[in-house]
Amino acid sequence: MILSERYLKKNQFKDLDDFIKNLEYIVPDHFNFGYDVVDEYARLEPDKLALVWANDQGMHQNFTFADIKKYSDQTASYFQSLGIGRGDKVMLILKRRFEFWFSIIALHKLGAVCIPATHLLMKKDIIYRNNAASIKAIVAVGEPNVLEQIDLAMSESPTVMRKISVGPEVPDGWSDFNSGIAHAPTFIRPEEPTQNADTSLLYFTSGTTGNPKMVAHDFTYPIGHITTASFWHNVQENGLHLTVADTGWGKAVWGKLYGQWFAGCAVLVYDHEKFSPSDMLDLIGKYKVTSFCAPPTVYRFMIREDMSKYDLSSLKYCTVAGEPLNAEVYNRFLKLTGIRLMEGFGQTETVLAIATFPWMEPKPGSMGIPNPTYDIRLEHPEGRLCEEGEIGEIVIRTDKKLPVGIFKEYYREPERTASVWYEGYYHTGDLAWRDEDGYFWFVGRLDDVIKSSGYRIGPFEVESALMEHPAVVECAVTAAPDEIRGQVVKASIVLAPEYRPGSDMLVKEIQEHVKHTTAPYKYPRIIEFVTELPKTISGKIRRIEIRNKDTR
Numbered sequence: 001m002i003l004s005e006r007y008l009k010k011n012q013f014k015d016l017d018d019f020i021k022n023l024e025y026i027v028p029d030h031f032n033f034g035y036d037v038v039d040e041y042a043r044l045e046p047d048k049l050a051l052v053w054a055n056d057q058g059m060h061q062n063f064t065f066a067d068i069k070k071y072s073d074q075t076a077s078y079f080q081s082l083g084i085g086r087g088d089k090v091m092l093i094l095k096r097r098f099e100f101w102f103s104i105i106a107l108h109k110l111g112a113v114c115i116p117a118t119h120l121l122m123k124k125d126i127i128y129r130n131n132a133a134s135i136k137a138i139v140a141v142g143e144p145n146v147l148e149q150i151d152l153a154m155s156e157s158p159t160v161m162r163k164i165s166v167g168p169e170v171p172d173g174w175s176d177f178n179s180g181i182a183h184a185p186t187f188i189r190p191e192e193p194t195q196n197a198d199t200s201l202l203y204f205t206s207g208t209t210g211n212p213k214m215v216a217h218d219f220t221y222p223i224g225h226i227t228t229a230s231f232w233h234n235v236q237e238n239g240l241h242l243t244v245a246d247t248g249w250g251k252a253v254w255g256k257l258y259g260q261w262f263a264g265c266a267v268l269v270y271d272h273e274k275f276s277p278s279d280m281l282d283l284i285g286k287y288k289v290t291s292f293c294a295p296p297t298v299y300r301f302m303i304r305e306d307m308s309k310y311d312l313s314s315l316k317y318c319t320v321a322g323e324p325l326n327a328e329v330y331n332r333f334l335k336l337t338g339i340r341l342m343e344g345f346g347q348t349e350t351v352l353a354i355a356t357f358p359w360m361e362p363k364p365g366s367m368g369i370p371n372p373t374y375d376i377r378l379e380h381p382e383g384r385l386c387e388e389g390e391i392g393e394i395v396i397r398t399d400k401k402l403p404v405g406i407f408k409e410y411y412r413e414p415e416r417t418a419s420v421w422y423e424g425y426y427h428t429g430d431l432a433w434r435d436e437d438g439y440f441w442f443v444g445r446l447d448d449v450i451k452s453s454g455y456r457i458g459p460f461e462v463e464s465a466l467m468e469h470p471a472v473v474e475c476a477v478t479a480a481p482d483e484i485r486g487q488v489v490k491a492s493i494v495l496a497p498e499y500r501p502g503s504d505m506l507v508k509e510i511q512e513h514v515k516h517t518t519a520p521y522k523y524p525r526i527i528e529f530v531t532e533l534p535k536t537i538s539g540k541i542r543r544i545e546i547r548n549k550d551t552r
Helices: 003-007 016-022 032-045 067-081 101-111 123-133 144-156 177-182 221-233 251-256 258-262 277-287 296-302 327-339 414-420 457-466 504-517 543-551
Strands: 049-055 061-063 091-092 113-116 137-142 162-168 199-205 213-218 240-243 266-271 291-294 317-320 341-348 354-355 364-370 376-379 394-399 425-434 440-445 450-452 454-457 472-482 484-496 527-530
Touching: 003 032, 003 221, 032 067, 032 101, 061 067, 061 454, 067 101, 067 177, 067 440, 091 101, 091 123, 091 504, 101 113, 101 277, 113 123, 113 376, 123 144, 137 484, 144 162, 162 277, 221 258, 221 354, 221 472, 240 277, 240 341, 251 543, 258 266, 277 296, 291 296, 291 450, 296 327, 317 450, 327 341, 341 364, 341 454, 354 394, 376 425, 414 425, 440 457, 450 472, 450 484, 450 543, 454 457, 457 504, 472 543, 484 543, 504 527
Parallel strands: 049 266, 091 113, 091 137, 113 199, 137 162, 240 266, 240 291, 291 317, 317 341, 484 527
Antiparallel strands: 049 061, 199 213, 341 354, 354 364, 364 440, 376 394, 394 425, 425 440, 450 454, 472 484
């Protein structure tokens, strides 16, 4: 049984053209993922595997859909006893603990608003979130560094009524999650159903400027991820999917929850502290992972391993997102595994927007083509639509039909919402160009594009070329002011340990490498070797910080 079939007008597609023309969702009047997917699987196939949890201490635990229903009901009942109900905001800081799945499903069932957050937040970050969203309760992993920062924020967080720890530590002033759900009364489903337009999720997404935006999604948002899992991740019913992501980021619900469970595929959650490519490869073989998704960096580390030592026979399909994929990584992974890496693109504000779908031949570095349920255009700076090869902003048309999975608004920020959503289009702020086959190629953020001597240069293409050089571990490409050219390309580079900065010969070598890898006019005229790059809490490079330093 695959429940996603209930929400698609057509389930099987003979080719790409059929898929593009006929992919369409069926959205019921009152959809709630907790009841309509989790509880429905628990009713129809209670023993169907939903979640495999393992940690880096050798522990593991399997959860069926019957288990997820049981624990999410207990959690919902416990939350009710604490006064949490419809519309209340609850922040989850749970890393990769399985209690995240109990809690988010419980909050959906209550009609409450779930706010996933990273354990890396400091006092000031927590205070900002608590007050910006009027958070009522926080459920957190019981680790000293996490609990301490939350406690420090409480004196300036008047709306927070409850602090709940899932352990191992439960200090004074904190409620014990495990004791609470163990003693919770039988869950009574709220009489008033959730409305599709109600807010179910709030994500604080860190931009490269200013405070994080609060991206609000409604209760139909999970339906949009059917395409993510079924037609991009290409998950199998009764398979096991692994996405590398922490629950504090939007990628977790992309790859560890909604679409996979719609498709009847279990998810593997690896609860670990430090990434190890060998551990990840071991995990794929040990648990017989059938589909895998990770950012290009993870694949870069994996192909450096002796992959012949690992049993990857179960692995059928691999996807990649987060940054453009380097052709060298693509080709090496294909040679070692026989599996093509299929790229995809989306934002916290959307579901999968552009992707390389199963019927397509991938072009390494290209995002693919638009999700057929999204009407995506490229808008030229002059306001017209772009021709082939022209760089433009990715915009999503919303005046004729609001696509399933697009965000509601930036919560409590109507002006910010209006600044990106106007005249019938959502303006993503991301730039791309389209080739003769309709494939989209990412260029960069609107604010990051470099204008030099009449050329428009996207930082990601230059960064991709730089990353092919063995001396480069990490890099950021920005615009530096120049009296003659207006702007020139600057590269801030973190070197590999075996290379030393200060060598004019190395600078020349890197510049020549870029000239031969991409167009000669795109090479970095300025190269600065740094020990680290400025980043947001979510790991995005703050190019604005580098630019501001150069214009002082």
